[in-house]
Amino acid sequence: xxxxxxxxxxxxxxxxxxxxxxxxxxxxxxxxxxxxxxxxxxxxxxxxxxxxxxxxxxxxxxxxxxxxxxxxxxxxxxxxxxxxxxxxxxxxxxxxxxxxxxxxxxxxxxxxxxxxxxxxxxxxxxxxxxxxxxxxxxxxxxxxxxxxxxxxxxx
Numbered sequence: 001x002x003x004x005x006x007x008x009x010x011x012x013x014x015x016x017x018x019x020x021x022x023x024x025x026x027x028x029x030x031x032x033x034x035x036x037x038x039x040x041x042x043x044x045x046x047x048x049x050x051x052x053x054x055x056x057x058x059x060x061x062x063x064x065x066x067x068x069x070x071x072x073x074x075x076x077x078x079x080x081x082x083x084x085x086x087x088x089x090x091x092x093x094x095x096x097x098x099x100x101x102x103x104x105x106x107x108x109x110x111x112x113x114x115x116x117x118x119x120x121x122x123x124x125x126x127x128x129x130x131x132x133x134x135x136x137x138x139x140x141x142x143x144x145x146x147x148x149x150x151x152x153x154x155x
Contacts (some may be wrong), residue, residue: 050085050086050115050144051144051145051146053083053085053086054083054085054117054119054143054144054146055146055148057081057083057119057141058083058119058139058140058141058146058147058148059139059148061081061119061139062137062139062148065121065123065137065139065152066137066150070133070135070152073123073135073137073152074123074125076121076123077121077122077123077124078120078121078122079120079121080118080119080120080121081118081119081121082116082119083116083117083118083119083141084108084114084115084116085114085116085117117141117143117144118141118142118143119139119140119141119146120139120140120142121137121138121139122136122137122138122139122140123135123136123137123138124136124138128153132153133153134151134152134153135151135152135153136150136151137149137150137151137152
């Protein structure tokens, strides 16, 4: 307590060390929370972008398979295909696998910004008797949890 010469007490000037430490801790906790939310948002955005890329590739493969005649379609059972997945939306820059040489593809993947994930095609005879045949077509990119299924019939 500070006393003036006339005996009256005066309030202390400035902040005490404890007050500064408490304020710093509160600001630190708030910053940590905001940074955690930003990090989780970036992770989710990256996964959603990769998932969307895989769905588009699987959908494109499905469209190609559905346009094939049934004899050619049966021959596609067990086929694998590759999907080039960028680390984030900003990384794509219009890069596709069309026209890429093996060395170019290896360089993209070695840079760590792209990954090559494998998709599979499965064609199953549904066992319809007679002249009518039906096949279940499944296109999957298991690494990213994408599976598309369709039925193609000859009637």
